[in-house]
Structures are given as structure tokens and as C-alpha cells.
Amino acid sequence: MGAEASRKRRKLFFESYAEIDAQKARVKHEEDIRKTNQNETENDENNDESTDVKIARLISLYPRYDEAALLDVLISYEGCVEAASAALDVGSDADQSPSSPPASLSAREAAAKSVPGIQTSLFSSFTSSSQSSSGWAKPLTKRGKTLYLYSPQDVASNTPCSIIHNFLPPEEANDLLTELLEDAKSFQPETFQLFENQVQSHHTSCRYVSTDHEMMIEHGAEFVYNGIVRTDTRKISSRMNAVSEKVQKAVNQEIQKRIKTHYPEGKKLKYQSPKNWEPNAAIVNCYTGPQENLGWHSDHLTYLGPRAVIGSLSLGVAREFRVRRVVPRDGDEEKEEQVVLKSTKNRFSDKIANAQGQISIHLPHNSLLVMHADMQEEWKHSVPTAQTISPHPIAGNRRINITYRSCRESLHPRNIPRCRCDVPAILRCVQRKQGTQGRYMWMCYAGYSPGSKGCSYFQWAQFDDDGEPLWEKMGVKPYSHGKA
Template sequence: MDRYPSKKRALSPEVQETCIPHSNEPPIPSPTSTTYEEESTDFKLAILASLHPNHNEESLLEALLLSDGSVEQASATLKQHEAAPSKKRPTLSNIGYQSSLSSYISGTTPENTRPAKKLSLTKKTKTIYLYTPEDVEAHTPCSIIHNLLPPEQADALLRELLKEAATYERTTFQLFDKVVKSPHTFCFYVNGQDEVERQKAEFYYDGKKPEHVRCSTPEMLKACAQVEEAVNKEAQRRIQDFYPEQNKLKYQSPDSWKPNTAFVNCYAGPQENLGYHSDQLTYLGPRAIVGSLSLGVSREFRVRKIVAEDDEHCKDDGSLADAQGQISIHLPHNSLLVMHAEMQEEWKHSVAPARTIDMHPISKNTRINITYREYKEYLHPKLMPKCKCGVPAVLRCVQRKRENRGRYMWMCQTNYVPGKGGCSFFQWVEFDDNGLPPWVKATTDQKSRH
């Protein structure tokens, strides 16, 4: 079903007769009719609009999507929504607001918007669009907080980073024997000049030491404390409201999240983007949490669940991309997206190119994104195994192979360096339930013996 129908079709006299509300309950054409089931989205929306004139087209389309294209079922859920007591929404400045998808799910009311059984929204090759915090947290491994910072503070942070972004660069790396450049610019920030020097001397990214590391700006440091507080609250709420038996996930750290680094991405124009990926876990550890603050132009953040390699999920060409569809999350200015502990191992995310964008009064066509992260001291490069190239290995998680899915491993990372082929180094690693690597336990045991 098309997200935005591109061609309007004139309704036949018979259809017009059906759509005219002669009474309070206009008849619905029989859903068992083959020709009716194959009718266009326009046709179905026209019928729903006549039945429910108080709903806008976006709400009608959402109900139709949740009902697998069935007008009869969509109408029933809309009636249930209309019969429920209304609840006034808070007003959010400069944010387009969408009715929560959860309010259309059978068996829910505004007082109990979480469905008893989680609904799978996505279908193969399709994209579903989410706008509200309720929908984002119910159907993705993320939470979103609109208007995190006071408006003046958010604008000051944006202006500060726009000046910084003028000197950002594109990273160059090797992919399938080709040297490519990232489709956006970025820079890496740490808290303090001593840490800048330590990063340049001791850490590795994509097989080489970083050249461009900066001290966090004053406004970044100021916002960091607010992001930290918000992320920790959301992480605890996630455990209480969504995780089995209200327990943290296996390998998730029980400690509070304390961000000490940040990647700042700059998307100058609608075509600059970031392809589907999972964030590197080497210095974050398993089940990592990331806080992503968006500033400037609104963009769409897309996520898709990683499926195992099997015939059930393969597309016709044998690939798994979009095997379960994708979800698009609207990220307006001054919004914080929390990527929870299940995100990096089980989902991939991207920033898709946009056909058009709404210009921002300060940044014009540019989006700035700060991804705050916590580097673990016990995951310092000096403690990690080295590959045959003499470089600390990179931490990866098996995501598709069913027999080893969820296991962690060390691998060579020098294959990303232009002109180098890397080596065959591979080593499984076993973390404890709190995400600590084996050498932490070994050190603790050694100290206890003395």
C-alpha cells in the first residue's frame, strides 16, 4: 500500500453513492469482494473519510495500515477510538504531532495505551512512520524526548556547533577493495585536553589512530549533564516497563550511564546521510546505551530489526535487507533519542536522504547530531587482544548466523585502512552477566588472593 498515493482516481457513480453518508452509519462495501480488496488506497480512504469525517487523512491512513488494508476493521478501531474518553495532548512547539498508533490497537484505551501483545507494524520492504514518544518506545528499542533543553540553550548549542562544523571532515575508509568517503562530515569530542592526547596516542578506529579529536565545547559539556540525567531515567523506565520480569538484559551494565565522549555528525543538506549500521561496541561494551541529541533541521531516523539467515525472511533476490521492513522516527530540533541496550546487537539504524526539508531558522538546511557515549575504562586498547597486524582487535557481535547469534568476538579491523587487506584474526570473547570482560574477573581474583 502506497504511503502517499501519487494519482487520484475519480470515483464511479456507484462508489460515490456508497460514500455519501445517507445516515449516521453509511454502509461499507463487502470486504469479501475481490475487487474491493484490490481497490486503491484513495478509494479506501474516501470510504473511511465519509464514515469518520472528524479524522484527518493521516489518522485514517494509520488505522488502515494497522488493519492490513481492511476498511471494515479500520472503521471498527476508529469507532472504538471515538467512543473512548478524549484526553487533551500537551502542546509541543515546532513539532508536527501525529495521533498515537497505539490508540487504534484493539483492546486499548487512552488510559491504557500499551497493548497486551506487542504489535508488529512493519512488513517486508515497507516503511512505517512514527512521531509520538508512545509509539517510538512501543515499537522500537528507542525512547524519544522532545524539547529536552530550554530553547535558548538548544539554540546556543546549535550555533556553537555550526561554527565547529565548518572545519569537520569526511572520513575515508576501504570497503570491498574500494576507497570511499562518508556521506556526511563529523568530529570526535572528549572531555579534556589530556583525554584528547590519550585518544590520539592509544586508541584505534577503523584500524588506525585518530587524527581529529577535540575537546568538548562549553555548551556540549553543559548539555551533557542534562542528557545523562534524561538517559538514565529512560533506561530505568525501559527496564521496569519493557524488559522481562523488570530485569536488565544479560550483559547490560548495572551501573549508571556516564557519557564521556561524543561523535558530532553534520548533515549539510537533504542528501547527506548515514547508511544502515550498528555502532561499534569496542570501547562501549555489550548492550551499550547511546544518547543522540538532534539540533537544527528535522530528519528521519530509520531503524530495522536484524533477522537471522533463513528462507523465511529472505527476499526474492536472496538478500535480507528490509526483510521485515523499516521504521522511520521523526527527529525534530532539540529532541533526544535514547538507543537502549537491545539496539546495537539486534537492530540497525540510518539517516536516510530526504527529498525535501523544512528550513530551520538558525541552521537553514543543516542538521547537527551529537551522540553521547560512555567509554569503559576496562575496555582500553592496551587490555584487548591484538590481531596479527599488531593492532588492537575490534569487538563485534554475531547478528545473523542463527547458531551463534548474540555471541561476541574479536576481529581484525585493519581491513578498513586504504591499501591494507587485514588479517584472519578471530577470537571469541565471553562477558559476564554485567558485561565485564574476562580480564576484569581475572584481575579481581588475583587481588583477592593477595
Template sequence: MASEDTDTLLAILASLLPEPTPTHDKLLDALVRAEGDVQAAAELLTSSSGSNRCAFPSFSQNASPSQTDGTPRGRKRKGLDTWLQSDDTVPTKSRRTTSQERVWEPPGPIKPPSSTRLTSNSSHKTKNAFDILYQPYRARSPSPSKVAPSSGDASLKPPSRSKRPPSSAEKPALSVNDVLRPPPSTAHNPQRYPPLTLSTPALIAQHTPCTLHPSILPPKLACDVFHTMLVESKNWSRNRWYLFDRLVESPHTTAMYTRSGDGESEEVQDLHKVAADWYNGAKKDPPRKFPEVVEEACRIVEKAVNEEMAKRQRFPLEWAGVHPSDGGEKILWRANFCAANLYEGAQESVGLHSDRITSIGPYATIASISLGTTRTFRLREVIPVDEQEIRSARTFNIPLSHNSLIIMHGSTQERFKHAVPPQTVLDRFRPQYPPPPSLPDLHVDPGNCRINITFRFYRPDFHPDKAPRCACGGTATLRPDMKKRQRETAERGETERRGEGEFRYWWTCTAGDQNEGKTCGFWKVMDVRAEGRGPLVMDL
């Protein structure tokens, strides 16, 4: 006998009995004895002898003669007539409002059985048991359209109540979630899709502007680079910067390497400035030269990147200069520095971000090689503001195994953010070849480590000295308008009309990364013509 059906069963049971109707307690006791069977309870009550029709014992064994009918001591006995009275006839102090009365609402239109009738004294009309039972709820229902009283029955109308302003004690308390949570949007919400795992080069090329090479280096060279960089990682550090006025630290270690050798040459000094910008403006030691095995791997990666770029349509703001080549071959992309990262264990990670393009320029190409244990590379598209009601962003997960190369072609940094999320488990990596004898002992367990080397091309036309200076005295940072906000302005499609592509870029102050979050607020739209950038693909 469910709690929400008790009143219904009592009303039906009362309608089946002749006058006078037994007390509420006796009706309930009979239902309990009959295990919720209304017909059986009615037979128990009608078959009992005596003036009270029910010879059930009192609820208290020590009850006085005046309490043998089951009415508890000190409580006024109430009959069916009192129960049928309207709410406005019940004294306010003696009336008790249960939580069920306040919040319960019939789930839908209920058709009362025509055979079940409940009759009160002659002063009351003959009413359906369901009408009497649901009358209090209809009177208090916050939405009368859900449960409308039947026409012509004035007794089912809500009782009149005096209007008075609610006291502070009667005002409902607000939940903190209701205060912090924004109101539901009335705009159309596009369909959301679950994350999609891209496990083959064909799927990656279909859904993202990236290319995957599952095995890029010779196996022996791949293991040598892995062990060499593990030894190098002993001197790597975690980046620190301010985010929302709080000092944060990257959850992995990192270091910068340049392809040029140590020295005082102009190219080396330029790359040192690039490295300083790469560390969020923090002062670091000058980057070191590529180890010999990394230089050998870089030449293989560089060849694969140029082959892929020759197959693709280039973007207007890409660099169109010619790199020096020993064999006379035209080189579109040459890696001259890299960022190396170590992810030790399953919890070391990096959140969603797009790489800084201050020194590598718009539509940059980045080649990332993975060595060691397999980790997930996550891509998530940034939806433009004028398309957010049409489609939603989707997440793509790409498992990167040992010796795999993923090339992030032009527009990846403009359209997507990427991450290496933490994992609950890892597949332990077992190198195919041991470390070279010339290397010292490893300071970490190679079985749960991933080395990631991201090769980049530093563009001469984005020399650090050519970048705008903000009021803080530092170099401004170049960022793309990933949400294409220009489409909301009067200059709609301005960059497209100029032939510069679909994205706009701006320079902004990021001195707050190392200045306790304080910036000068500098902001300026990039103008490639006024700033003398190039040569560019759109000029060819």
C-alpha cells in the same frame, strides 16, 4: 480486429462460405471491408457475382490476367487444402514460423461454438474451426498438459520430427539477468510489510528498544548548541576507509569530542585511543574537549538517560560499576565522549549500519540529540537465521525534529541497523534565537543543516589495551552475532545457558579498513570470564 483474432475470424468466415472457398487474400480483404464483422464479410462474398464469387479488384492495378484473382506475382496460389495440411507435409525451407507461432498459447480452455463448422475436401475429416486453427500451437506447445488434444483425433497429435542435436546457432541466448539472478527459492517466503512511520514516543517504545524526548533542552540552549557546533564543523572531515577493496568516503562530516580536558592524564589518553578506533583505525588529530554549551546540554541528557534506564530491565553483559556522583545519587550511565555529525542539505546521509561497540561494550546505551532541520532516522531489524522463513524484516522511520533526543537502549545495536537516508526535500529550519555574538560568521546555511551529537559511555573494562591483538598488530574490533548463528551450531543456546543473554560476540580484524582491504583473518569469540570483563549486571 485484434491481431491475435485474425486467424480465428478467417477460419470462421471460411466455414460460412460454400465450396470452393475464396483465397486467403480475398477472405482477409472482405474482413477488412466489413471492419471485422464475419457475418457482413460473408454476405459481401456470397453476394458478389462471377466465378470467383468476389468482384474485388486485384491488389495490384498492373496485374496480369493470370493475377486478377488477387494472388501476388511469383507466389504460388494456395487453397484451403494446403493450409489444412499437417506440419510435416510442408517443406522445411518454405515454411515460415512466426513469433506468434513460437510463443503464443491459448489462455485457457476454449469452448468452440458448435454451430461453426469448417469443411474441407473429402480427403479430410470435418473439423471444428478452432481445432484446425489451434492445431499448430498444440503440436508445438511446451507443456501438453495445458492444451491437450481431444481423444480419438489422431490428426491433432504432434507431428513426428527427426531427433537431431541442436546446432550452436539454434541454442537460445541467455539473458545476463538470468545468469546473475539466483534461482527462485522454494522455501516459504514470509509476508513483507511496508515501512512504518513512528511519529510519537508511544509508537517508538512499542516497536523499538528506543525512547524519544521531543524537546529535551531549553530552547535558547538548543539554538546556542546548534550555532556553536556549526562553527566547529568548519574543521570536521569525512571518514575514509576501504570497503570491498575500494576506498569509500562518508557522505557527511564528523568529529570526536571528549568530556575530559586537554592534557596528559590517563583518562584523556584512553579517550584518544578510543577516538582512533572510532575512525576505522585512521590517524586523526586528538579529540577536542566539549564546548561549554555542549557540556551543559550533556548534563541534561545524562539525567534523562539515567531516568529511563532505571525504568528498564538491564541486560546481563551491561556494566554494573558505580560512577562518581557529587550528590550521592547512583549513576548508571555517564557520557564521557561523543561523535558529532553534520548533514548539510538533503543528500548528505549515512547508510544502514550498527555502531561499533569495541569501546562501549555489549548492550550499549547511546543518546543522540538532533538540532536543526528535521531528518528521518531509519531503523531496520536484523532477522536471525532460524526465523527468516517465519517473518521478514521491517523498516521503521522516525522523524527527528530540532531539539529531539532519541535514546538507543541496550540491544539496539545487536538487533537493529540504523541510517539517515537522503531526502528529496527538506523543511527549512528557522532558529528561534540568533547566534551568540561571540561566535564568528557561519560558513554554511543553517536553514538546511542538521547537527547530530551522539553521547556515549566508554567502559573501563573495554580499555583499548585489553582488546585482543591480531596478526596485523592492531586492535581487534568487537562485533555482535546479529543473526544469532550460534543457534545453527551444536552449541545451541550456549550463551543463554551461561546467563550472558541471547547474543554472542566475537573479535575480528578490521585492519583492512585502512590497509586496502587486506586483513589477517583474525577471528575469536569473546569470553567475558577469560578476558576479565566486568563488573557485569549478571554478577549482581
């Protein structure tokens, strides 16, 4: 009897102990889940921070390192400020004692000492098998994520762009910046009409041409942008012209490199001009402060023609330049674009960009970005708002962007067909509509002018393999000024 009672007591004691252990295990498991969720939330919040905010945090912690080096380390640690900071701390401690003066150690060297194998670019993490025979790397963008690129190799491998840092001699870059900052005082925002509402762009700009504007008007040239004849077109200054010669040389070299390494069979794209790229016009944009921006768009092709190449020189404050590939789908492309432009916060466009994934290219002072022939038809780009910016010693909080363009003689303003409103039409490329993607069309542009309604003018455009318009096949008389 006593033995049986003892067994019962042991059994009861055992069961109670097991229940306590089980309860402890459950509590510990729930606590682990809570901590994991908390860490994931903190990581998500960290990932939501813009690159500008992260760089600003690192600059405040490591003022002796330059911004470009800190950005490189941040990219190497997948945008995690804490990991980049820890690497910099360990690298600095290994290099010097607390009592010794700061050594001339770069941020890259400091971080590399802490963790072996730190990469300078994304490209070094992938073997040649990750690239296609055309030179394109396997897409790295993911749904709802932004891929941040800095190195020229990464930009060329993952986007239709190439970038050259420290493009001009420092003094020449600063002189051009100073000149354009003065010009920018008289720049105006673009004004246009959407859904019968008048709206303005979130930055200022001005168009420059290489020939005298009055002479162009005399010969029947009317530059139309957003349905409005531009009367503020200016002549490119001697300093801008000198820089354009350097831009021309660099862009042509990049074009040939691109054709050889990225395009099928090492040949130019259909409709791409085989001629030497010669910039004869430029649009200069000014972004004052972190909130001025440019929404998702493709550049107008009316005067540039198909497969246009643009050389974009950035001066002053560093900003992000984002790109995303256009995914074709059924829908009203024109209405979709108008919704994007009308929304001040670009929520509709951001939703599309997040669904596809987007790429951010860091554009520091004195950098030349080349947008190649596959950019405008297949990708969209933007300059998003920034939470914070690092002031430039000359420009302060302003960024000057010069987009050098090569306008085709065959698409001179005097040659452009006119709609029934007697306004020069706009050349567009179908991007989203399945079945007609890649086709070009002339459309009425008058509806973008405040107070105008426009007409239903539409005509498919026709070009030869070099992108020259076939006016006769379209029934349009060359060098005409009347209605098409």
C-alpha cells in the same frame, strides 16, 4: 403461423436485448476494474512519497499550522495527504467563516472536528491485549512497508528507543546548535576501505571526549575507527558538557523506565551495565542538505561494550531515523555488511529492509532519542536521504546530531587486544548467523584502513553478566600494549 412468428420475433428480440445488456455489464465491469487499478496505482504512488514530501505539501497548503501538528494529522490518516487535507479543510470550515480571520486552531483540533475518534498515536488504537507481558506491542511492520511513528508512546512501544521532544530550553538548544555549526565547518567525511576500494561516508563527523586528548595519547590511548587512528579527536566544550549532564539524567531515567516496562521480569538485560550511565564521549555528525545520509548499520561496540546505551540529540533540520530488526539467517555477515556499505544506493540493504519492514522515527529540532540496550545487537538503523527538507531558521539545510556515549573504563583504548597487524581489534556481535547469534567476537580491523590488507585474527570475546571483559579467560593481559 402468425403467432409462431411473433414468438420467434419476441425470442429473437429478447436474445438480442440480453446480449446487449450482457455486453453493457461486461463493459461496465471492465471499466470498474480499470478505475480500481488506477486508484490503487495512484495510492501506491502516494505511498511511495517520503514523509518529507507529504509534509511539504501540507505546509504549502496550511502555512498557519506547525510542522509537528501536520505530521500528527498525516500519521492519523495513514500517510494519505488527500485524507489529511480533507480533514483539515472540514475542521477549519467548521470553526470559522470564510470572511473571519484565521483562528488559533491547531491542525490536530481542526482535523478532529471533521472526523470523530481521530487518534493522537497508534497506541490508542490497540488494547492492552495487543501487548506482551514484557511491554512490547504487537509488531506493526509489514513486508515492503514503512511504519511512520511520531509520538513518544508509539516509539517506545514499537522500537528499542524512546524519544523526548523539546528536550532543552529553546535558547540553550539554539546556542549549542550555533556553536556546533561553526565546529562542523572543519568536520571531515569518514574514509575507509572496502574490497580494496577507498570510499567515503555521505556526511561529515568528529569525535569529542571529556578529557584532554593529549593526556589520553600520553597514557597510551589511541582511538581507532574504521581501522584508522583518529587524530582529530576534540575535547568536549563547556556548553556540550553542560548539556551532557542533562542528557545523563534523562537517559538514566529512560533506562530505568525501560527495564521496568519492557525487559523480562523487570530486570536489566544480560551484559547490560548496572552502573549509572555517564556520557564521557560523543560523536557529532553533520548532514548538509537532503542527500547526505547514513546507511544501515549498528554502532561500534569496541569502547562501549555489550548492550550499550546511546543518547542522540538532534538539532537543526528535521530528518527521518529508520530502524529495522535483524532477522537471523545463514550467510556471511561480514561480506553482506561490506556489500551494503559499498553500494552508494544501498540497494542490497534496502531489499533486506523492505523484506522485513522498517520503522521511521521523525527527529525534529531539539529532540533526544535514547537507543536502549537492545538496540545495537538486535536492530540496525539509518538516516536515509530525503526528497526535500524544511530549512531551519538557524541551521538552514543542515542537521547536527550529537550521539553521547558512555565508554567503559575496562575497554579503554589501552586495554583493547591487538591483532597480528598490531592494530587494536574491533568488537562485534553476531547478528545474522543462526547458532551463534548474540555472541561477541574480536576481529582484525586493519583491513578497513586504506592501503591495508588486514589479517585473519579472530577470538571469541567473553564477558561477565554486567558486560565487563574477562581478559584472563581470553588469555589477554589487561592494560597491555603488545599483541594479543
